[in-house]
Amino acid sequence: MPLVMTTVTTERFGCEGCMDLDEPLDLVSTLESGQTFLWSREDQEMFSGHAKSAPVFTTARVHKSGEVMVLRVGQDDDGLFWESTHSDAEEYVREVFRLNENYQQIHQAIIENDPNGVIEEAIEEFRGLRVVNEPLFPTLISFLCSPQIGVEHIHEMVQKLSAQYGDSVVIAGHEYSAFPSVHQLTGVTEDELKELKLGYRAEYVAETVTAIDSSSLPLETLHSNPADARSHLQEYHGVGPKVVDCVLLYGDGRDSIVPVDTRIAQAVEEYYPEYTELSREEAARELEDLFGEYAGHAQLYLYHYWQATG
């Protein structure tokens, strides 16, 4: 189990840039609402020369060169700023936050398909909330850890997995760890995972990692087989109907998928009562039919809207 530990002596990450945003982006609601658990809010000032009122978020992940890339983002009135160990970090930022998407078009599509106007209200209230586009494997393991616990607790588990088994770098005395690869998690026992307080989810993670590792096809091939991605993922121990939908929406860029959890089920009862009698799986497929190509975004706005009102 190779653990890469690189010490970088520079005070700063070395590279930085900024982007004007065509559409609003709310980092807090986007990164702290249970879509992704790969970013951490850092209690420190914004980097060089920018306002320090807004929160700053940091992640570490494996760069395409194989090195660990640390990436930090923050906002002020001038736009979205980033600093990183790697000069091409903007590509990663654009991918995660879908900065190249036309959000007016996405919003218009789901508003037009909504029979009762809730989605339009939710978009108004949560302007800047976006569906993230994160890597597949970390997203799968994250949501394997998600049943019956809160967002903060899931985040803790994911950060512990990263610190324990992932590659890391040290910058100015702070260690940043990327989420481990399939290979790095292969062979980790259920007991070791329970020491990280995964509880009964340790069994899910251990068995799923083993299954992926021993499969002849890499996990990423799911992206080119969207038709049977759902049934394939659900063969993994611990991956049920809701987890698989989260993985497809947040970890495979499939905008039309509608995960239905307890909160969405409550929102359906309130705003789409014609689906109340259906199972969650059936309701999910009906909502996808209703909202169309960008139904997953409608789900995210509805999730927040119902949290705020209920």
Added chain:
DNA sequence: TTCCAGGAAATGG
């Protein structure tokens, strides 16, 4: 102490 937090597997009808 009890209840709940972005559920899923195992069991019993």
Added chain:
DNA sequence: CCATTTCATGGA
């Protein structure tokens, strides 16, 4: 096939 129970953990 559907409904019920059980599964660890931490925080309120």
